[in-house]
Amino acid sequence: MKKLSQAFDFQKFQQNPKLAGIVRETEGRYAKAALSDDDLELISAAGVTTVPTVHPEVLLGRHARPDNTEENKP
């Protein structure tokens, strides 16, 4: 098992194309459900998001998006 871990770690450096194809295919099949322990250590407490913010009212469907059609212009 240790040799397998070593080999895959070396792959992150060497980027053997045959093995990279297998990894890409596998990782493409699964959404990242959780971060690895190494990743968790590197996340700051504040966190940073690049997701564009949407007003909560829009998310809840309480306000329709602005309607810019000719008939509805003031």
Place this chain on the structure above:
Amino acid sequence: MDAEQIYEEFQPKVRAYVCGKIQEPHDAEDLVSAVFMKVIQKLDSYDPAKASVSTWVYTITRNTVTDYFRARRNMIAFEDYMVDEAPPELTDDALDSLADALMTLKEKERDLIVLHYYSGQTLKTVAEMMGMSYINAKVIHKKALESLHAFYAAG
């Protein structure tokens, strides 16, 4: 190979490995530089009989990253005591063989091995990702390792 040739050839690989492990871009850049400083310092003592240039540079890179994480945890840096030698079986041919071995596995076994050993997920998380029980994941893991062992034993 001289230092400049090594830099030209391995800088992308070192960068890809370091950036895959370290999120902070400035730290990652510093570490890439540190790796090649060590390569230059140790070039005279590099023994091609012990490992390929690729394996040697990889080992320095891996040790530098490990040292970085240890320093962040406020432990004593073991840099001077780390052996700059990787197991001789870490070669591109070995990775080719591993790819061939993985292709002999069933898809679920292969996926489990990749998610656990490459992506670094625990077996519990892999089980959740693959929609199976933890016990089932352990059974598949064991079968996959036995199949890989059999592949290598068959030569």
